Amino acid sequence: MNWSRAKTMLIMLLAAVNIYLAFNIYVQLHESAERETTMASEACDLLESRGFHIDRAVLLDLPETVASYVFERNEEAEANAAGVLLESMEESTPGGGIRTFVSENGAVTFRSGGFVEIIYDGMTEDQLAAFLDPGTGEGTGAELLSTEDGYGLSLNGIRIKGAKIEKNASGYMGTWIFSSSGKTDGASASRASLILNMGRLLGESGLASVDDAECIYVLSPQQNGSLRLVPAWQLSCGETILLMNAVTGELMS
Amino acid sequence: MREKLKSLLLVALCISTVVLLMVNLSLGIEDEQLSTSLGFYESYNADAQTSGSTVRPAKIAVGGAGGLYLASGGEASAMWSSVSPILSEALGSVTKITAIDREEFLARLNGYSIYTGFTFSVPFHMLQFWWTGEQGLSSVQAASNMALVEDDGRVSLVFCDSDKGEYYSADTAAGYDRFVEFCMSYSESNAFFAGQRDGYQMFVPYEPVWAEGAWFHVYSVSLPEYSEDGSVDEKLLSAFGFNPFLAETYFTTNGDIVYVEGYKALSFSSEGRVIYSSNGGSGIPIEGYSMLSGKAAEAHAVTAAANVLTRICSAASCPAELSVAGIDENNGKTVIVFERIEDGVMVTESDGYTAVVTVENGSITAIRLQLGSMSKLSESMLLPLDLASALIDGSGNELFVRCRVDGDTAVPELCWRRGGVR
Numbered sequence: 001m002n003w004s005r006a007k008t009m010l011i012m013l014l015a016a017v018n019i020y021l022a023f024n025i026y027v028q029l030h031e032s033a034e035r036e037t038t039m040a041s042e043a044c045d046l047l048e049s050r051g052f053h054i055d056r057a058v059l060l061d062l063p064e065t066v067a068s069y070v071f072e073r074n075e076e077a078e079a080n081a082a083g084v085l086l087e088s089m090e091e092s093t094p095g096g097g098i099r100t101f102v103s104e105n106g107a108v109t110f111r112s113g114g115f116v117e118i119i120y121d122g123m124t125e126d127q128l129a130a131f132l133d134p135g136t137g138e139g140t141g142a143e144l145l146s147t148e149d150g151y152g153l154s155l156n157g158i159r160i161k162g163a164k165i166e167k168n169a170s171g172y173m174g175t176w177i178f179s180s181s182g183k184t185d186g187a188s189a190s191r192a193s194l195i196l197n198m199g200r201l202l203g204e205s206g207l208a209s210v211d212d213a214e215c216i217y218v219l220s221p222q223q224n225g226s227l228r229l230v231p232a233w234q235l236s237c238g239e240t241i242l243l244m245n246a247v248t249g250e251l252m253s
Numbered sequence: 254m255r256e257k258l259k260s261l262l263l264v265a266l267c268i269s270t271v272v273l274l275m276v277n278l279s280l281g282i283e284d285e286q287l288s289t290s291l292g293f294y295e296s297y298n299a300d301a302q303t304s305g306s307t308v309r310p311a312k313i314a315v316g317g318a319g320g321l322y323l324a325s326g327g328e329a330s331a332m333w334s335s336v337s338p339i340l341s342e343a344l345g346s347v348t349k350i351t352a353i354d355r356e357e358f359l360a361r362l363n364g365y366s367i368y369t370g371f372t373f374s375v376p377f378h379m380l381q382f383w384w385t386g387e388q389g390l391s392s393v394q395a396a397s398n399m400a401l402v403e404d405d406g407r408v409s410l411v412f413c414d415s416d417k418g419e420y421y422s423a424d425t426a427a428g429y430d431r432f433v434e435f436c437m438s439y440s441e442s443n444a445f446f447a448g449q450r451d452g453y454q455m456f457v458p459y460e461p462v463w464a465e466g467a468w469f470h471v472y473s474v475s476l477p478e479y480s481e482d483g484s485v486d487e488k489l490l491s492a493f494g495f496n497p498f499l500a501e502t503y504f505t506t507n508g509d510i511v512y513v514e515g516y517k518a519l520s521f522s523s524e525g526r527v528i529y530s531s532n533g534g535s536g537i538p539i540e541g542y543s544m545l546s547g548k549a550a551e552a553h554a555v556t557a558a559a560n561v562l563t564r565i566c567s568a569a570s571c572p573a574e575l576s577v578a579g580i581d582e583n584n585g586k587t588v589i590v591f592e593r594i595e596d597g598v599m600v601t602e603s604d605g606y607t608a609v610v611t612v613e614n615g616s617i618t619a620i621r622l623q624l625g626s627m628s629k630l631s632e633s634m635l636l637p638l639d640l641a642s643a644l645i646d647g648s649g650n651e652l653f654v655r656c657r658v659d660g661d662t663a664v665p666e667l668c669w670r671r672g673g674v675r
Contacts, residue, residue: 004259007263014266018273022273095385095387096425112341173431223384
């Protein structure tokens, strides 16, 4: 058999298989997105039929699926962040997960549960942003947010409640994620289940309408030093603001 | 040249076929899981982690800007989540423990504080190991009640062993700013220490008492469901180290299922009671036990036992949070008792503790465990303490709220301890 002809036939065969597989992926993704949107829309219908007034566009603008993440404490990322501010720094570890880096410029203390204290005279905004930049690592969807009081953090475009660095009398302090990689812990929720849980919660709270709904992550420090990001709904109902665990549907505050 | 291009195209097509095939196989699962499967985010294995809370306090209170705030109902879990990193860094950074008298202990509780109370006097070095993973300095003290308090711009730890009537203080390197910021966030008061008001002399003076009635959840209790033919899930058997294909199965006259493999036996009752025993065999080995000795080995064994129980409960689809309720060492055997916690409240099973585990020579040789799932049913208000205190006589009592399982419900009730939980 002619080897060149065999190669041509193989190329044609593989090209056909590739086209089929690519088409299959497109169809599955399209159907999945359509199915999810239909389910979310039906969940909205159900809520409206029960007398709840909710802006459908707000709900359908939310991410289709959210999952919770765990970020384990990363000593290397902490040392790298401290190194951005401090030169010729010395490290001390008095126990209890406390790490202090000291140099002539100032001091940075990392504590259990992602808490950090920075004492540094004359720190510029650029220096602080560079210190916080390692965040959750490149390419993971983490983004630095500038707020009125300092800095916040978002993951995959979702704001992380509890991750904030603010100015105090001696410098800056707050809770931050200094970890190079997060891990999903298997807990996730679809947009449709979020909407249904929200309806149940509104019913229990005696509220009938939602002015605004925001999907956020709530940063929850764990006793072993890691940080858990729990997906949650922040619902504005007039002057009442409810925070609901998106995975369990339980009221958080 | 043309043949070389063909060969390159062939290789490229082969690679793209494999990639597309993998993506096709990965589809059908959620987007987040897809990113996991592509290595963007790894999956977090909770079982591989050491139990962060081998022992949990039965009472948590914060001395804030408005006075003392004692957690009730579902608040205890949320409050625990907030205070545990602060407590953990304080315990891990204790430098020197000094004995103090009772008056000084009580005086230090005034002002900003984070207070915790346990159902038994927990050996201090074990508490340090369980909450920080670090070996402590002391092996003689124990803590039944403990508080982080402000101390001239620093955070100190004070604790007492109510069984022995001993009081201690220790310096810590816990963050003062974080501690004060946390305490200041509690601007309301709902409780007071018994010693701060007249009429509560039946309690120890450091007992936090609700000023008004407190609300707690009532739960429905459901038992684990086994398959129709009475057999137990392979995953659950594997959690006990049983091989489902080698174990012999027996049924008792009262409907219990018993598995026997070598020197090991495992029985499941329809009421959710599980009994495991290993005679003459090695039991369930505790990893890393042989590398430790003395108190460190004992503390590690308790954490390992807690992790084994957590895995078993998950395998039985009855996830439960467990806390150590007592440790007894006798003739080379360590018997550890665990109780279940639901929303921060300790649960009393119909026949006592949720689990009793025996450890011998670095292996778990016996387990008695009560399986079950609890779900919130309603809320119930406890009798206000000014009324309940009339029912309690004597002095030096400590108060606890526990959920008592009775049939298919678990109801909160006030209990008091006078040398043992009553």
